[in-house]
Amino acid sequence: MAEKKKLILVSNDDGIDARGLHSLIEIAKKLGDVFVVAPEKGQSGMSHSISLTTPLRVRFIQQSESLTICAVPGTPVDCVKLAINQLLPRKPDIMLSGINHGSNSAVSVIYSGTMGAAIEASLYGIPSIGFSVLDHSPLADFSIPLNHAKRIILKVMGEGLPHQVSLNVNFPRIDLKDFKGFKICKQTKGVWNEDFEKRIDPHGLDYYWLTGSFLNDEPENEDSDEWALANNFAAIVPIKIDFTEYKTIETLKNWNL
Amino acid sequence: MAEKKKLILVSNDDGIDARGLHSLIEIAKKLGDVFVVAPEKGQSGMSHSISLTTPLRVRFIQQSESLTICAVPGTPVDCVKLAINQLLPRKPDIMLSGINHGSNSAVSVIYSGTMGAAIEASLYGIPSIGFSVLDHSPLADFSIPLNHAKRIILKVMGEGLPHQVSLNVNFPRIDLKDFKGFKICKQTKGVWNEDFEKRIDPHGLDYYWLTGSFLNDEPENEDSDEWALANNFAAIVPIKIDFTEYKTIETLKNWNL
Numbered sequence: 001m002a003e004k005k006k007l008i009l010v011s012n013d014d015g016i017d018a019r020g021l022h023s024l025i026e027i028a029k030k031l032g033d034v035f036v037v038a039p040e041k042g043q044s045g046m047s048h049s050i051s052l053t054t055p056l057r058v059r060f061i062q063q064s065e066s067l068t069i070c071a072v073p074g075t076p077v078d079c080v081k082l083a084i085n086q087l088l089p090r091k092p093d094i095m096l097s098g099i100n101h102g103s104n105s106a107v108s109v110i111y112s113g114t115m116g117a118a119i120e121a122s123l124y125g126i127p128s129i130g131f132s133v134l135d136h137s138p139l140a141d142f143s144i145p146l147n148h149a150k151r152i153i154l155k156v157m158g159e160g161l162p163h164q165v166s167l168n169v170n171f172p173r174i175d176l177k178d179f180k181g182f183k184i185c186k187q188t189k190g191v192w193n194e195d196f197e198k199r200i201d202p203h204g205l206d207y208y209w210l211t212g213s214f215l216n217d218e219p220e221n222e223d224s225d226e227w228a229l230a231n232n233f234a235a236i237v238p239i240k241i242d243f244t245e246y247k248t249i250e251t252l253k254n255w256n257l
Numbered sequence: 258m259a260e261k262k263k264l265i266l267v268s269n270d271d272g273i274d275a276r277g278l279h280s281l282i283e284i285a286k287k288l289g290d291v292f293v294v295a296p297e298k299g300q301s302g303m304s305h306s307i308s309l310t311t312p313l314r315v316r317f318i319q320q321s322e323s324l325t326i327c328a329v330p331g332t333p334v335d336c337v338k339l340a341i342n343q344l345l346p347r348k349p350d351i352m353l354s355g356i357n358h359g360s361n362s363a364v365s366v367i368y369s370g371t372m373g374a375a376i377e378a379s380l381y382g383i384p385s386i387g388f389s390v391l392d393h394s395p396l397a398d399f400s401i402p403l404n405h406a407k408r409i410i411l412k413v414m415g416e417g418l419p420h421q422v423s424l425n426v427n428f429p430r431i432d433l434k435d436f437k438g439f440k441i442c443k444q445t446k447g448v449w450n451e452d453f454e455k456r457i458d459p460h461g462l463d464y465y466w467l468t469g470s471f472l473n474d475e476p477e478n479e480d481s482d483e484w485a486l487a488n489n490f491a492a493i494v495p496i497k498i499d500f501t502e503y504k505t506i507e508t509l510k511n512w513n514l
Contacts, residue, residue, distance in 0.1 A: 240502035
């Protein structure tokens, strides 16, 4: 009896038409049956948000055993919740998110809709990987993930990941020939320093555009994802969601509130 | 010379008109100068999302040295970024978020706009506290925080918090007389199990409402925030953002990708 084909759930945050999503579908099609549930519109920066006040609809674009594609007018996390709880024929073997147009390294992981989707799948016990390239352009070059992402997907399919752990994989923006391979990293310490560009509209009213730059607190740390990316590696950070700062619990207990 | 009054930044995710916000303003006014930057509309479930494709405007509702209130048509994190980088006269001494109408305990912290705002302030090195009550109603009873939140705010003002640490404070839904005080906790392990209620609209088309219930993986754990709340305590969880799952780094290194 032939081994059952793997079922691969795919989503993203750049929306159903993004080239990064379709690059990831191309990679996934060679590895199993693919079920895509992605946002109708771009959801960059939507983090782990969910739709509480609007209902969700599903628009099927393509439907077959090997490849189903549907769009949902919601967030990346909405897409994953709806896929797992309503749309998929069974629990998927793996969930892939992206490929995001733009970096999700360092603290950007918390703002990222791509990683929101991957983390949500991991909470359901599904091994998941979020992929990003360091290029915001709609026409970003995906040749490094197209050539190298398969290796890590196969490894996760074979070995699994610890319960509720996902991977945050960022690819550098360099020529394919200069790519040095994967490096296992930790989330770089640092914050976004926001500038906000203030402008005046034709009616004389102020408005603000969010802009900013990342302040790296540890640029020399070779274990950090920013260092890996700056040195032509793809950075792989294992991710788990427990926001508790355990070290501070004893301090607070001594406050005797 | 009189000591300089504390500057308190206040935001929330239920929007500028929410009773929980105005309850928090009442508490804060007794402790310093208050500067409120809150979303124009309800932003429940918006997590750590930011506005990347739309600019932000600021609508000033009230402006004086002791109390300024303005509304921003964006997310809770947008409000905090804009406040700190553009609107506030100086770095605030503390940031308060809420009081949220509804629980943000356990894994709900990741979906919460209230905690998104508090965490964002902490990333800028500002001690911050997110407050929530376990009652979604617009007319929720805030008498427990109105009587007891001041104690923890004063403690944080006096003692500070470790760098980039915030507090997630949830109050139980009980009578004021039954309140047992504060308990320092960790984030409860567990996930939301989503049901999705499928309905058919008057035109015969399907749509889905997100519903669900929390599955507690450790209901007997007296260190967990869910246990504290179920036993008439307010739960205080110290929060820090590093998504890295350090324990898994060695495993992945052995994959030799």
